[in-house]
Amino acid sequence: MKILSAKQLAEADKISIKKQGITSEELMERAASLVFEEIHHRLENRPIPIKIFCGIGNNGGDGLVIARKLMEHDYKVKVYIVNYSNKRSEDFLSNYDKLKALSKGWPVQLKGENDLPELNKGDFVVDSIFGIGLNRPIEGWMAKLVNHINQSGAFILSVDMPSGLFPDQAQEKNAAIVKADYTLSFQAPKIAFFLPETMDYVGNLQILDIGLDREFIGTLESNHFLITSEYARAIYKTRNKNTHKGDYGNVLIAGGSYGKIGSVMLTATAALRTGTGLCSLFIPECGYEIIQTGLPEAMVLTDSDSKMITEFPVEFEADAICFGMGVGTDEKSISALRNMLEHTRNPVVIDADGLNILSMKNELMELLPENSILTPHPGELKRLIGEWKDDFEMLDKVKAFSKKYKVILVVKGAHTCTVQNDSVMINNSGNPGMATAGSGDVLSGVITSLLGQSYEPISAAVLAVYLHGAAGDIAAKEFGFESLLARDIANNIGRAIRQLFNEP
Ligand SMILES: NC(=O)C1=CN([C@@H]2O[C@H](COP(=O)(O)OP(=O)(O)OC[C@H]3O[C@@H](n4cnc5c(N)ncnc54)[C@H](OP(=O)(O)O)[C@@H]3O)[C@@H](O)[C@H]2O)[C@@H](O)CC1
Numbered sequence: 001m002k003i004l005s006a007k008q009l010a011e012a013d014k015i016s017i018k019k020q021g022i023t024s025e026e027l028m029e030r031a032a033s034l035v036f037e038e039i040h041h042r043l044e045n046r047p048i049p050i051k052i053f054c055g056i057g058n059n060g061g062d063g064l065v066i067a068r069k070l071m072e073h074d075y076k077v078k079v080y081i082v083n084y085s086n087k088r089s090e091d092f093l094s095n096y097d098k099l100k101a102l103s104k105g106w107p108v109q110l111k112g113e114n115d116l117p118e119l120n121k122g123d124f125v126v127d128s129i130f131g132i133g134l135n136r137p138i139e140g141w142m143a144k145l146v147n148h149i150n151q152s153g154a155f156i157l158s159v160d161m162p163s164g165l166f167p168d169q170a171q172e173k174n175a176a177i178v179k180a181d182y183t184l185s186f187q188a189p190k191i192a193f194f195l196p197e198t199m200d201y202v203g204n205l206q207i208l209d210i211g212l213d214r215e216f217i218g219t220l221e222s223n224h225f226l227i228t229s230e231y232a233r234a235i236y237k238t239r240n241k242n243t244h245k246g247d248y249g250n251v252l253i254a255g256g257s258y259g260k261i262g263s264v265m266l267t268a269t270a271a272l273r274t275g276t277g278l279c280s281l282f283i284p285e286c287g288y289e290i291i292q293t294g295l296p297e298a299m300v301l302t303d304s305d306s307k308m309i310t311e312f313p314v315e316f317e318a319d320a321i322c323f324g325m326g327v328g329t330d331e332k333s334i335s336a337l338r339n340m341l342e343h344t345r346n347p348v349v350i351d352a353d354g355l356n357i358l359s360m361k362n363e364l365m366e367l368l369p370e371n372s373i374l375t376p377h378p379g380e381l382k383r384l385i386g387e388w389k390d391d392f393e394m395l396d397k398v399k400a401f402s403k404k405y406k407v408i409l410v411v412k413g414a415h416t417c418t419v420q421n422d423s424v425m426i427n428n429s430g431n432p433g434m435a436t437a438g439s440g441d442v443l444s445g446v447i448t449s450l451l452g453q454s455y456e457p458i459s460a461a462v463l464a465v466y467l468h469g470a471a472g473d474i475a476a477k478e479f480g481f482e483s484l485l486a487r488d489i490a491n492n493i494g495r496a497i498r499q500l501f502n503e504p
């Protein structure tokens with residue numbers, strides 16, 4: 001699903017009005033009615049105090065429509081107009097008149113910090129102050145209003161955007177932004193919903209299809225995509241009946257050291273659970289019995305060193321190689337990575353200490369086969385690309401790095417971003433329970449497995465990230481967030497694949 005900018009959405013808004021022969025007020029009625037229906041569906045006429053904060057632009061206009069509809073259904077509604085300017089939008093004004101005609105009490109006008117209304121824990125607040133028209137940070141008394149809403153303990157539903165949040169540009173530190181429990185956003189996701197510094201303002205997210213012109217949206221160019229289950233399903237390759245293990249890749253996972261053999265075991269488990277035909281590990285001597293006992297499906301090659309890998313079995317013909325988990329950054333392990341890169345043409349997967357070695361020995365970057373996949377968490381990413389001042393600068397730096405070295409980066413986080421050149425694929429599966437030791441090792445195993453099964457490198461990365469998150473979601477249903485182990489993610493990859501085909 002395309003992630004669109006505020007500018008593109010405003011354009012789609014205009015084009016749709018023209019092509020569908022409707023007025024902007026009719027489009028507002030349509031969009032806001034969908035929000036009303038979502039609220040009505042959940043509240044089922046319960047007499048909860050609903051307090052609606054409306055700006056004076058079209059986001060505020062949406063709030064007025066929602067208020068009118070709720071009143072028509074006998075909800076307890078109070079409307080506050082956040083009077084930040086005299087420039088009311090036309091659709092705001094016509095909906096203001098409609099509301100006045102319906103309600104006995106006039107909306108309360110808020111003009112300064114002395115007007116902050118009483119809010120309580122049991123209240124249901126609708127935030128309709130600013131949407132995609134925000135063009136500067138919220139300041140002065142309105143910033144105080146935003147903090148007042150945030151601190152009230154009320155349930156907060158934001159319409160289109162949490163007010164104060166820019167859809168597609170960096171935010172000032174300590175900016176006043178509504179911290180929503182739930183955001184109902186129109187037509188397309190916005191990038192700020194998924195980035196580490198701003199995702200917490202959004203709460204649960206739902207995108208409402210307000211019927212903007214599909215054909216026009218189809219022509220809009222975007223470098224940012226949200227990975228959906230439909231997309232994952234389209235990439236996935238089914239198995240033939242007439243088949244054998246040789247059709248599903250022979251992968252080699254190189255890593256581990258004394259005390260860190262578990263990492264490679266998790267990677268190999270995940271690779272096998274993702275369908276790898278043959279899985280071999282290259283590990284130090286000390287891990288031999290551990291792997292042969294713990295994972296009989298895998299084959300083991302050992303280094304001459306007992307505690308770390310110091311070389312690489314360059315004669316091994318693997319369909320995909322993964323290097324890095326648990327290897328450490330000793331000079332001897334660095335030469336093992338160099339040895340591997342000097343003898344490999346096909347894209348490889350580099351994780352964990354493999355990435356730390358690349359940051360220490362920049363010249364090794366030049367040896368990476370084209371379309372290799374690097375899977376840094378934020379700490380490893382900083383070592384690779386340096387510091388960044390905000391998420392947008394981080395994305396720019398990652399894109400530049402991807403182009404410079406012709407590699408794919410899987411930037412791990414709550415919404416893992418897979419970046420190739422300028423395009424960013426954002427993942428939406430997964431949960432906080434997956435913030436656990438070994439989770440990344442499992443992801444590398446899934447990517448390597450798909451790469452070995454002849455998926456294009458970018459498809460292997462994107463599908464792996466999606467399945468890893470979906471498997472984590474299935475595991476969390478059984479174990480809860482706290483008890484979830486990395487191996488539970490690996491063990492649910494098969495269910496995540498089946499789920500791709502059970503969902504509508
Ligand atoms: N596009 C669609 O698909 C549809 C959109 N719809 C709805 O319209 C919403 C967009 O409405 P909008 O363009 O009127 O902008 P909105 O966010 O209400 O802001 C209003 C004005 O506030 C001002 N302003 C900005 N920042 C400020 C600040 N910090 N402090 C003070 N003032 C500030 C600025 O005006 P300025 O003062 O700069 O002249 C700005 O123009 C959208 O989010 C959705 O809810 C749906 O109804 C139908 C389909």
Ligand SMILES: [K+]
Nearest residue numbers: 127130161163
């Ligand atoms: K809003």
